[in-house]
Amino acid sequence: MLELRLVQGSLLKKVLEAIKDLVNDANFDCSATGFSLQAMDSSHVALVALLLRNEGFEHYRCDRNISMGMNLGNMNKMLKCAGNDDIITLKADDGSDTVTFMFESPNQDKIADFEMKLMDIDSEHLGIPEAEYHAIVRMPSAEFARICKDLSSIGDTVVISVTKEGVKFSTKGDIGTANIVCRQNTTVDKPEEATVIEMKEPVSLTFALRYMNSFAKATPLSHTVTISLSSELPVVVEYKIEDMGYVRFYLAPKIEE
Amino acid sequence: QCLQSRISDYFGRD
Numbered sequence A: 001m002l003e004l005r006l007v008q009g010s011l012l013k014k015v016l017e018a019i020k021d022l023v024n025d026a027n028f029d030c031s032a033t034g035f036s037l038q039a040m041d042s043s044h045v046a047l048v049a050l051l052l053r054n055e056g057f058e059h060y061r062c063d064r065n066i067s068m069g070m071n072l073g074n075m076n077k078m079l080k081c082a083g084n085d086d087i088i089t090l091k092a093d094d095g096s097d098t099v100t101f102m103f104e105s106p107n108q109d110k111i112a113d114f115e116m117k118l119m120d121i122d123s124e125h126l127g128i129p130e131a132e133y134h135a136i137v138r139m140p141s142a143e144f145a146r147i148c149k150d151l152s153s154i155g156d157t158v159v160i161s162v163t164k165e166g167v168k169f170s171t172k173g174d175i176g177t178a179n180i181v182c183r184q185n186t187t188v189d190k191p192e193e194a195t196v197i198e199m200k201e202p203v204s205l206t207f208a209l210r211y212m213n214s215f216a217k218a219t220p221l222s223h224t225v226t227i228s229l230s231s232e233l234p235v236v237v238e239y240k241i242e243d244m245g246y247v248r249f250y251l252a253p254k255i256e257e
Numbered sequence B: 001q002c003l004q005s006r007i008s009d010y011f012g013r014d
Helices: A010-019 A072-079 A141-152 A209-221
Strands: A002-006 A025-030 A034-040 A046-053 A059-062 A066-071 A087-092 A098-104 A111-117 A135-140 A157-163 A166-173 A176-182 A196-199 A203-208 A224-229 A235-241 A245-251 A254-256 B002-004
Touching: A010 A046, A010 A072, A010 A209, A010 A235, A010 A245, A046 A209, A066 A072, A072 A111, A135 A141, A135 A166, A141 A166, A141 A176, A141 A209, A141 A224, A157 A196, A157 A209, A157 A224, A203 A209, A203 A254, A209 A235, A209 A245
Parallel strands: none
Antiparallel strands: A002 A059, A002 A087, A025 A034, A025 A066, A034 A046, A046 A245, A087 A098, A098 A111, A135 A196, A135 A224, A157 A166, A157 A203, A166 A176, A224 A235, A235 A245, A254 B002
């Protein structure tokens, strides 16, 4: 028996919006500690890892570990039927091949349930080793989204370089080049507006912008984004979900031939 | 010219 009640149902709607274009089908893993997902995009260039910890749910019951294969496009269709203020409850019986999404309006005057068919998904689970990153940049998520969008009108790839000067996002294309430098800035009114750069070593890596733009769909989940870079490792683009967990995107770099 | 690497080049099966 599985029953997860999320008062802030809009969080789940935002999570689906953030990942549905990157991943078609995925297994949601439910255990006593939380609700999680790990999946790669179809070309195995990017990986998404989601964690929603049990303490973030108002009610969390998961009697035994369960893996539920879902088509994210179909799941998104169902969650779009929930209001932004609705409470969302996920329910599944042991051995069932369906999951039920229950939507309750805040004043309890409307209750809907949507039952979705589960699917068998044969996906490999990857071990993500703990790594020391050469540079970690925390910046406003909207700023990062803006930079990725702007650069993708000029070129297809972005070079992200961290030096003691700051973090530089560069691209080039047929019409010209673009460089955007963000310096550390902690003298802001609100902590979420700060740009904080922790650098152990300078690092410079190249990534496909279309993936970065896809990751930026998670912007509504968090005011800030954390970008962790190490040479010869996938970049980690992390959006923390307040009090609950995170969505992390890993993107393999482009490398010199 | 750059080549796109893949996630499996860095992370192994669990």
